[in-house]
Amino acid sequence: MSEAIVLEVRHITRRFGGLYAVDNVSFAVQRGEIFGLIGPNGAGKTTLFNVITGMTPPTHGELFYEGINITNKRPHEIAMLGVARTFQNIRLFGTLTALENVMIARHIHTKSGVLEGVLGLPPAPQEERAVRQRAMELLELVGLAEAAEMQARNFSYGDQRRLEIARALALEPKLLLLDEPAAGMNQNEKSALSAFIRSIREQFNLTIVLIEHYVPLVMGLCDRIAVLNFGQLIALGAPEAVQNDPAVIEAYLGE
C-alpha cells in the first residue's frame, strides 16, 4: 500500500435487512486531502462513517487505515489508531462542561490509573495540568474558551458542533471525519467554518473526510468529492468534474 493513502475503503457493503445502506463502495483517501462525501438524504453517508469508525460492522468488504486492516476493530481501537469523528446528531457529554468534554478526549494520551488519580501520585497531577491546558487551548481555537465551564447541552447548535470538533482534535487524530459540521449554521458561520477546516488541516497535518449537504461549501473546500446515491458510489473526482457529472445532476434533481 502506498504511503500516500491514509484510508482505503474496499467493496464496503452494509445491509439493514433488505436495504443496502452502503452498496459495494470503494475509494481511497490521500494523505492531507480534504475529501468530500455528498449525496441525497439517506444515501448512506453516515452509515459509511459508522462503518469506518467501527460502530457499525460492514456486511461485506474491508477497510484499511495506514495500511492496517481495521475492518473488525472496535471503535475505541480505531480511535486509538488516530481516527476521530464528529456526529451528525451531536453526541456531546451533555451534562458535562465544555472543558470536561475536551479533557475526556485526552484519554488515550494520558495513562494515570486509579491509584495515581486518587492518591495524586505521578504522573496524575502533571497529566491533569497538561490535559486541562491542552483542552483550554483547543476551546480557544474553536472560540469557546469563555464558555469552558458551561454545560455542553446549553450551547447553541453551532457552538455544539464547534465543541465536537475541539473534542475530536483532542485525540490528535491523523484522520478526521466530520459529519455535516455546518448543519444549523448561518451563511457567515459556514464560510468561517470553511476557512477553519482548512486551517486545522495545516495546523494539525490532518486528512479530512467531510460529509456536507451545502454544495458551495463542499465545492470550495474539498480537493476531491465522492457522491453516494442509494448506497452506491456514483461519482468520484475533482469538484468541477463531479458537479458536471450527469449521474450526479440526475441524483440531485431526481430527489
Next chain:
Amino acid sequence: MEGFFSTYGAAIVQMALAGVLALSLYLPLMAGQLSLASPGFYAVGGYVAALLSTQVFTGYPNGSYPIPLIALEMIVAGVISAIFAILIGIPSLRLRGIYLALATIAFVEILRVFALNQPWLGGAVGIYNIPQPFFSATRVEYLLLALPLLLGATLFVARLERSRIGRAFIALREDELAASAMGIRPTYYKVLAFTIGAILAGMAGALNAHILNTWNARQGTFDLAILILAYVLVGGSRTFLGPVIGGAFLVALPEIILREVAGTPGLNPVIATFLRDGRLILFGVLIAVSVFFFPYGLITPNLFKRRKKSAEPSVETATAAPKVSRGEL
C-alpha cells in the same frame, strides 16, 4: 452525649455502612451501569470475615479480638470480592440496562441459595459467635472502624470522580458510543467501576459480620439491593455525596428521627403510633416522591455550582462572546 451514643451508636454505625454500600452501587452507575450486585459482594465479604475470624484467627478471648485482624479480614474480603466481580462482570456487563440489573439480581440470589446449602458456611443457621473486639452492649465502638471505612471510601470516590479514570466512567454514562469514539474501552472501564464497587461492598460486609456477631444467608439479599438503590436514588446519583448522605439519611430516618418525633410528649397517640409502626410506609412514599420530583436525587452537582453560575455571564452572553471571534476561525 454519652446517652446519645448509647441509644444511637449502633444506628450511626449502620448509617456509615449504608453510605459505603450506597457508594458501591454508585460506582458502576457512574459508568452508566445499573448493577444490583452489591448485596452479593457484601454477603461474600461477611462470610470471608466470619470464616477467617472463627476458623483461622482463633484463640482470642471474646471481647479482645484484635482490630488489625478485622482490618486484614476487610482487605481479604475486598480482594475476594474483586475476583468475583471480575469473573461476573466481564460476561454480564455486556448486557444493557434492565438486563444487567436482572443478571446481577440473579447473582445475588444464586449466592444466597448456595450459602444456604453449604455446610462449611453454616447452612441456614450460618456462622455465629463471630468474635468481638469490644466488650460493649451498644457497639458504638464499631464507629472506630465504620467511620474510617466510610471516610476512606468517600474520599476515594470523590478523588476518583475528578481523575482520568473517573472521567472515563462518566463519559460512558453520558454516551457510550461517543466515549468509545474518544478511545475509551467500554468493557474495561465498566468492569473496573463494577469491581471497585464490589470491593467496597465486600469490606462493608466483613465489618458488619463482626458487628452483627453472626452471618448467614439472610444477609445481603435482594431486599438490601432495593434499600441500597433507594439510598442512591434519593441521595443523588450524580455526585459521590448523594449516596453517602442518602444512605445516612434513610437509615437515620426510621431509626432516629421518627422514633424521636414519635416520642414527643403530648403528641396525638394516633400520629405517634403511625410514626412508630408506619415508618416504612413513609419511607416508601419518600422514595417514590423523591425519584419522581428529583430524578438525579436530592444532592446534585449543581447545588455546589449554582452560586458560582450566577456570577458568570448568562447562557446567552456566554455563547455570544465567542461569536465575536468567529470570523477568525
